Amino acid sequence: xxxxxxxxxxxxxxxxxxxxxxxxxxxxxxxxxxxxxxxxxxxxxxxxxxxxxxxxxxxxxxxxxxxxxxxxxxxxxxxxxxxxxxxxxxxxxxxxxxxxxxxxxxxxxxxxxxxxxxxxxxxxxxxxxxxxxxxxxxxxxxxxxxxxxxxxxxxxxxxxxxxxxxxxxxxxxxxxxxxxxxxxxxxxxxxxxxxxxxxxxxxxxxxxxxxxxxxxxxxxxxxxxxxxxxxxxxxxxxxxxxxxxxxxxxxxxxxxxxxxxxxxxxxxxxxxxxxxxxxxxxxxxxxxxxxxxxxxxxxxxxxxxxxxxxxxxxxxxxxxxxxxxxxxxxxxxxxxxxxxxxxxxxxxxxxxxxxxxxxxxxxxxxxxxxxxxxxxxxxxxxxxxxxxxxxxxxxxxxxxxxxxxxxxxxxxxxxxxxxxxxxxxxxxxxxxxxxxxxxxxx
Amino acid sequence: xxxxxxxxxxxxxxxxxxxxxxxxxxxxxxxxxxxxxxxxxxxxxxxxxxxxxxxxxxxxxxxxxxxxxxxxxxxxxxxxxxxxxxxxxxxxxxxxxxxxxxxxxxxxxxxxxxxxxxxxxxxxxxxxxxxxxxxxxxxxxxxxxxxxxxxxxxxxxxxxxxxxxxxxxxxxxxxxxxxxxxxxxxxxxxxxxxxxxxxxxxxxxxxxxxxxxxxxxxxxxxxxxxxxxxxxxxxxxxxxxxxxxxxxxxxxxxxxxxxxxxxxxxxxxxxxxxxxxxxxxxxxxxxxxxxxxxxxxxxxxxxxxxxxxxxxxxxxxxxxxxxxxxxxxxxxxxxxxxxxxxxxxxxxxxxxxxxxxxxxxxxxxxxxxxxxxxxxxxxxxxxxxxxxxxxxxxxxxxxxxxxxxxxxxxxxxxxxxxxxxxxxxxxxxxxxxxxxxxxxxx
Numbered sequence: 001x002x003x004x005x006x007x008x009x010x011x012x013x014x015x016x017x018x019x020x021x022x023x024x025x026x027x028x029x030x031x032x033x034x035x036x037x038x039x040x041x042x043x044x045x046x047x048x049x050x051x052x053x054x055x056x057x058x059x060x061x062x063x064x065x066x067x068x069x070x071x072x073x074x075x076x077x078x079x080x081x082x083x084x085x086x087x088x089x090x091x092x093x094x095x096x097x098x099x100x101x102x103x104x105x106x107x108x109x110x111x112x113x114x115x116x117x118x119x120x121x122x123x124x125x126x127x128x129x130x131x132x133x134x135x136x137x138x139x140x141x142x143x144x145x146x147x148x149x150x151x152x153x154x155x156x157x158x159x160x161x162x163x164x165x166x167x168x169x170x171x172x173x174x175x176x177x178x179x180x181x182x183x184x185x186x187x188x189x190x191x192x193x194x195x196x197x198x199x200x201x202x203x204x205x206x207x208x209x210x211x212x213x214x215x216x217x218x219x220x221x222x223x224x225x226x227x228x229x230x231x232x233x234x235x236x237x238x239x240x241x242x243x244x245x246x247x248x249x250x251x252x253x254x255x256x257x258x259x260x261x262x263x264x265x266x267x268x269x270x271x272x273x274x275x276x277x278x279x280x281x282x283x284x285x286x287x288x289x290x291x292x293x294x295x296x297x298x299x300x301x302x303x304x305x306x307x308x309x310x311x312x313x314x315x316x317x318x319x320x321x322x323x324x325x326x327x328x329x330x331x332x333x334x335x336x337x338x339x340x341x342x343x344x345x346x347x348x349x350x351x352x353x354x355x356x357x358x359x360x361x362x363x364x365x366x367x368x369x370x371x372x373x374x375x376x377x378x379x380x381x382x383x384x385x386x387x388x389x390x391x392x393x394x395x396x397x398x399x400x401x402x403x404x405x406x407x408x409x410x411x412x413x414x415x416x417x418x419x420x421x422x423x424x425x426x427x428x429x430x431x432x433x434x435x436x437x438x439x440x441x442x
Numbered sequence: 443x444x445x446x447x448x449x450x451x452x453x454x455x456x457x458x459x460x461x462x463x464x465x466x467x468x469x470x471x472x473x474x475x476x477x478x479x480x481x482x483x484x485x486x487x488x489x490x491x492x493x494x495x496x497x498x499x500x501x502x503x504x505x506x507x508x509x510x511x512x513x514x515x516x517x518x519x520x521x522x523x524x525x526x527x528x529x530x531x532x533x534x535x536x537x538x539x540x541x542x543x544x545x546x547x548x549x550x551x552x553x554x555x556x557x558x559x560x561x562x563x564x565x566x567x568x569x570x571x572x573x574x575x576x577x578x579x580x581x582x583x584x585x586x587x588x589x590x591x592x593x594x595x596x597x598x599x600x601x602x603x604x605x606x607x608x609x610x611x612x613x614x615x616x617x618x619x620x621x622x623x624x625x626x627x628x629x630x631x632x633x634x635x636x637x638x639x640x641x642x643x644x645x646x647x648x649x650x651x652x653x654x655x656x657x658x659x660x661x662x663x664x665x666x667x668x669x670x671x672x673x674x675x676x677x678x679x680x681x682x683x684x685x686x687x688x689x690x691x692x693x694x695x696x697x698x699x700x701x702x703x704x705x706x707x708x709x710x711x712x713x714x715x716x717x718x719x720x721x722x723x724x725x726x727x728x729x730x731x732x733x734x735x736x737x738x739x740x741x742x743x744x745x746x747x748x749x750x751x752x753x754x755x756x757x758x759x760x761x762x763x764x765x766x767x768x769x770x771x772x773x774x775x776x777x778x779x780x781x782x783x784x785x786x787x788x789x790x791x792x793x794x795x796x797x798x799x800x801x802x803x804x805x806x807x808x809x810x811x812x813x814x815x816x817x818x819x820x821x822x823x824x825x826x827x828x829x830x831x832x833x834x835x836x837x838x839x840x841x842x843x844x845x846x847x848x849x850x851x852x853x854x855x856x857x858x859x860x861x862x863x864x865x866x867x868x869x870x871x872x873x874x875x876x877x878x879x880x881x882x883x884x
Binding site: 187188190193196197198199200201203204208262264267269270272273282285286287289290304333 | 629630632635638639640641642643645646650704706709711712714715724727728729731732746775
């Protein structure tokens with residue numbers, strides 16, 4: 001029997017664990033699921049005969065070493081910043097590690113030692129990063145095999161709410177880490193367009209959104225991700241003139257979110273003291289330039305929009321201009337907004353989420369220009385088997401099955417841009433209705 | 443004989459060292475001046491019989507301990523972040539320390555131990571912080587002694603160029619750390635106005651400047667400093683309804699600097715790779731939204747100004763829209779702008795600098811409203827004895843003389859808001875033509 005150690009039994013682990021349990025008997029796997037919250041682990045394993053649920057404290061070096069020693073492969077579903085210690089133990093104890101997180105500098109530094117110890121540290125094997133890389137590489141490979149020359153690659157992804165559960169004016173509910181949604185885009189977005197490097201400061205990011213049309217699913221807003229440049233070398237397309245990675249939202253989201261950014265409501269750099277003595281309206285006013293008239297009027301002037309703009313309607317709907325008291329004592333504007341939106345943007349029991357991924361490739365074959373669009377739309381089944389949990393968890397789970405069946409030869413720090421990974425994983429994802437639809441325009 | 447150890451012989455130490463040397467024989471002081479650049483130290487001490495110049499490496503713990511052990515008082519003119527190790531040694535070795543820097547958390551933590559060891563850690567005894575605190579406290583004390591009730595306190599300070607040396611459209615040349623000027627205001631300015639806390643994000647800071655009139659010296663732009671709130675308790679005016687600390691510039695500076703902020707030219711959060719292959723115009727364009735027409739036209743549209751606005755003239759003058767190549771290889775926008783402006787805003791040999799400080803106190807005495815304005819204007823003598831070096835160095839130097847004559851009883855971490863400090867220091871500053879002019883409006 002082989003032992004798989006899953007660390008972290010949170011929201012995004014459910015489909016992953018279900019897959020492992022579904023294959024456990026046939027593959028002869030023992031699936032050990034550890035979490036700080038043992039009830040979460042028990043819920044996810046549900047007394048399955050091939051599973052163990054146990055209390056696991058990642059900070060406990062002794063327990064960590066013992067558990068990793070007893071495993072054949074480790075899957076860490078913890079937040080990215082917690083992978084470091086696990087990865088170091090894995091390399092030392094010669095165990096493979098799989099994560100759905102971006103490769104950190106700490107992870108990258110383990111590459112050579114992992115190779116020497118015949119260990120695979122497979123990262124970015126979730127949705128975004130993960131399915132984006134795999135589906136992009138498959139198409140890039142195909143275009144290059146036809147002798148095509150890529151001139152532009154746009155890649156977008158969004159974790160959204162399904163149309164039937166889209167019941168608020170923002171078209172957004174949290175199916176993913178709320179803090180990341182509130183702080184999204186802080187920094188400077190970097191991409192390349194027609195051969196020129198472009199830098200887009202946060203203050204203009206949401207005002208500079210594009211409109212993307214996904215076949216059969218209509219239009220979406222898209223704003224640029226922080227880093228579109230480093231993936232040129234990862235994908236082997238160093239000299240591509242245009243490359244942009246972005247995030248999708250329902251139409252109107254970006255213009256309205258830009259109001260929050262402009263007012264300063266997403267600022268996480270300082271704490272408002274005694275915020276609990278303020279109403280939301282007073283809090284918003286403390287960030288506005290002094291002036292006469294209603295808050296709406298002053299915000300409209302500040303943001304160069306009309307008072308009755310749809311974006312203002314969305315802002316009003318949040319309650320940020322209302323007279324409720326803030327329930328936090330000392331908190332940054334971003335924390336105050338997050339707490340409020342976690343109540344307003346809650347994914348309810350009957351709600352379904354939706355994942356949308358959309359790639360656009362522009363290329364020429366024999367001097368003829370073509371555009372290929374490839375789209376993935378996944379609707380969640382319920383609150384547990386969300387589209388997010390499926391698209392994050394299944395690639396990692398499938399990779400583990402391939403690995404334990406000796407189908408992956410790569411070692412060291414790896415992301416799934418290699419054929420031995422993306423080909424079988426994309427194939428199996430289709431069996432789970434995770435399927436891209438392609439259109440070519442000549 | 444008493445020994446004074448001066449650490450750091452840079453630009454801001456010259457007037458400080460001159461003062462110490464001028465009093466050395468009478469007071470029987472040995473003045474030891476240490477710097478990483480021994481030539482700087484030799485220049486400043488100029489073979490004075492009561493002085494030593496020596497190579498001093500603050501990172502060398504052994505040398506640091508030896509030098510501090512041999513001193514009666516230490517003056518650190520290093521950048522603030524380097525004071526920590528010196529302060530710890532001073533407390534341990536029971537030596538007094540004087541700095542012109544803001545009290546850091548690290549410094550604050552030494553308070554109790556310093557008191558136990560009978561050590562004074564006197565900080566913020568320069569210009570701003572320093573003279574601002576002392577002159578404010580003197581007036582606050584006077585108003586309170588008259589039974590007055592403070593309703594507002596505005597305090598502004600600027601390190602500028604003297605009018606006769608004001609030869610560029612910005613009215614600015616560097617008389618102080620250039621990096622701090624480029625990054626000024628990043629974060630969120632916090633102040634209180636009519637009893638309401640106000641938060642002003644960096645993106646709007648320079649667009650929200652005020653105009654301040656200083657008697658006999660005309661108008662100045664003023665933008666809010668990061669933190670105006672914490673000084674309420676330091677000054678003992680916790681309940682004042684309005685308090686704002688700000689920075690002065692010649693008129694027009696703030697509107698033009700706001701263009702740089704809006705474009706993203708002061709961003710220090712990422713590096714532009716191979717910047718040396720770009721012209722300044724290409725660099726600026728990489729930060730602008732895509733569009734048609736000249737850079738000027740696109741900047742005017744982005745910033746909501748006319749193409750022929752004075753602010754645009756200032757931007758053009760810098761060369762940022764010109765075709766020279768950038769001389770840095772990998773650099774943040776802020777670093778690129780700093781390198782350029784260090785050439786354009788250089789204080790030339792014949793130039794004189796100017797320091798302007800302006801306080802406005804609004805208060806009522808027996809229900810009668812009064813406004814007191816107190817202004818300090820100091821013009822530098824030459825490139826060495828600048829107004830900046832005099833106003834930063836003299837308060838610290840005078841404090842050291844008081845301390846060595848046992849005139850200061852306070853111990854622990856102290857800032858000069860106490861009468862035993864501000865009264866004699868302000869008095870002696872007048873002998874050096876550092877004199878405030880007051881006007882009262884009834």
